[in-house]
Amino acid sequence: MNARKDRLKSLFAGTGTDGAGEGTGSASQDQGPATPIPAEAPRRATSGAVKAMGLSLGSLSEEVQEARKLRAALAAGETVVELDTAHLENSPFRDRLSEGAHNDEEFAALVQSMREHGQQVPILVRLHPDAEKAARGIYQIAYGHRRVQAARELAMPVRAVVRELDDTGLVLAQGKENAERRSLSFIERAFFAKALIDHGFDRATAQAALSVHKSEMSRLLQVAEMVPQSVAEAVGPALKAGRPRWLALAELLTRDADGVAEALLASREFAEADSDTRFQLLYNGLEAAARNQRSKPRNSAQTVQNADGRQIAEVVTAGKVTRLTIPASAGKDFAAYLLRRLPEIHAEYEGHPDD
Template identity: 30%
Template sequence: MGTSLMARNIFNQPRKDEEESAGPSPAPIKSSKLPGSVGGLRESLREITANSIRDIDPDRIDMDGLRDRLILEDSSIEDLAESIRKHGQQVPIMVRPSDQPDRYRIIYGRRRLAAIRKFGGTVKAIVRTLDDDASLIAQGQENNLRLDPSFIEKSLFIREMQEAGYKPSVIQDALGLTRQGVSNHRVVLEQLPDELIRLIGPAHGIGRRQWGDLAALSEKVPLVDIAREILAGLPDTTPSSDKFQTIYVACTSEARGTTNQSARSQTTVVKDKSDRPVGTLSVDGKSIAIKITRKDNPGFCQWLEERAATTLQELFEQWQNERGSGN
């Protein structure tokens, strides 16, 4: 299983939509042709079978193997399910025969399989007979054309592969990384508590340097305790990358001694009379920030944008007047 199986880095420039073209599939293992027309016919039938797409009941497919995502059930799965329901499954998944009769094991396409299971029906699948190493590399190659795994997801995937006993060369082929690249991911992961990663999530867009900076604070501050306190004040819909940034700022401030336990950065969710979130108010030792999400409140965002500067000036003048009268 050499590097020739890996044409490029699987985590560069991902394609995120179900309707996009499928990635390269591993070629079926060729056997020596039998002499004469019988051998040619058997070879042709073997090639047709290897490349055919079958409709399979999702209940016959086992979700085994190594996970390369922190989150499999999220809003993107709902969007994917709706897209497939409207337009059909444009890109097949890949499975391999199970040891149990009439069952299969997933190689790649876990998100598509999860989406189709939401509304029922069969799933289009390519069936290939691959060993564990070839399956792992196929999974890595195909991910190049799907939702890009984040740095921390790749790090967890590396750890799973190593603990499962895969050879370094297979891991490098699956991820398109050098030995040093694999080591860089693993070193950062070893410094981070698993619970902290679970609390933050995949954090797309947060790279090795940022995760490394957070990991370096593990010896100075209680990362998990701070993360729990910060996340308790954030909406459940807060993007994972925003969770990371908020936690990192709080941990950095704690490590520098710029805030004490009671003055640590706090985020409050402001709600309307119907108990629906309007926005968030974040306060720390350096600033006060008001955040309104356009997706949740597009009309209010537009209204506030048109009046923000004037409103801030009025508040400042009110403060000056009250301060003057108080003196």
Template identity: 30%
Template sequence: MARNIFNQPPKDDRARAAPSPAPAAPASIAGSVGGLRDSLREITANSIRDIEPDRIDMDGLRDRLVLEDSSIDELADSIRRHGQQVPIMVRPSDQPDRYRIIYGRRRLAAIRKIGGTVKAIVRTLDDDASLIAQGQENNLRLDPSFIEKALFIKEMQEAGYKPGVIQDALGLTRQGVSNHRVIIEQLPDELVRLIGPAHGVGRRQWGDLAGLAEKAPLVDIARESVAALPDNTPSAERFQAVYAACANRARGAARQDTRRQPRVVKDEAGRPIATLSSDSKSVAIKLARKDNPEFGQWIEERAEDALRQLFDQWRNESGSGS
């Protein structure tokens, strides 16, 4: 289970759990003032503030493939009409009077379009807690697609986050994280960017696309397919177009392979020596012992040396070097 870093015990529960403090002695006035100062600082840190958007840096790991899209314009119109209903969360930056975004990137982008300040909760969180907050809030508000979660997992792993933090950030089990990682490791980054988040397209479909990588040039086909579509084509439809084109190309390659008939190699008298067959994956030379058993035995004893000599000859003629 993912741990929720936002829940705090209800105020009444805290009051019942804590014993009544003893009356403070006059000598502890300075300590009481210090405690009051700490309490005020905590209250301020958790309050909602109005912050100029240009004081907030959009750093951290990206958990969305698309940020500046039509949904940002729709969100901006909604905020213009009704105001910002849900605050974003930021944390203090190393630079004075600046902040770093934790979550709410879409809301921040929308408010930057329409102008004005952004309502933000300011929390002092370390990198792990910030990442968990980002993942939990995004899962609650707008569930990322399968491939967005997979990319987020990949970025978190490359950034050095521990497995437990990654699981908490997305509310996934260890097996769930592994299922996402296996797929994203098989897909070129450019292919995923060309298609986009593809909401509704799950692990099995992305896995089927990854399975075509050995049979068709996925990125090249994706470039052609996406370029032929209208600019406003939803990413789920882009996925279907790319997958259909890749599958067709793979089927065409398979049909071409089946049309490659084995060739019989014969001697000067027309007697068969061997059968040569090839496809996209291999080249095979087959000698039937019944046709020429002595030659078959001779080849078997010398095949390794002969292949090395042929390889060296090819390397010298092609200039491939060592």
């Protein structure tokens, strides 16, 4: 207990090497190893001020862990460098359905935090595996995509740890960061899993990158195969929607014969909504269309043929109504003949109701 108090006291006083994150909330959701605060930076606020800012013990513990990771990286000979964002490419293995402010309601807070406090936590990159691009100083991002996007908006360079990584090392680092920071939504994890498998990774590597067991991996891939990627990208992360709701949406999409989904995706209401609301709008619209379809009477058609196999009538039943159609193949005057005989036929029917 005393050790914890001493550690927290050190953090509040600014004497520790915990590394400040870019603000609170969203800023802590996409950050890599923490960087020690430079000597010229202002000291951390007093404990009272920190409490007033609403920092939790959990976030403080997370900062300590990040500081330890950075010390381990430095001990391994890695250094933090500044890179021009023009020299950075995204990971070839997409893991999020957001890009900048699009589908990320907390991105603006990250930009504002970096504008006010700078980038305190470095990203992780590797030299581009393409030799030509590597010669031009191009790097690929393992994690820290949101910070890079924020830095581009602010026209500032980014601080990064450069590490030698093969594809497997990159996706494992990328997945580990997501597991320790802001978890991907279910649909993001599903399409990340599919992307890894499609790129040729074996299931064991994909499972390690996502920190999931075999059964969960199968469920992720099942949804990624059933939901069109265009729909997932239009809806976005939908953080509140898990596997059951995405499976239900996929089933509704397979029954959408009237183009309801296409109309909803193109609507202004859909475009202006947040991701979770977009999911609900699409789900509700498809469910209502399916309900209306179920309530419609089902038509049943039956053809009547003569002894030679020639069609002489078609009977269509819709609900409580039955329609009789006489085709030309039945004979020129057959319809008129049948009309004349109908009263007689009906009277015969009434006289033998059990026939």
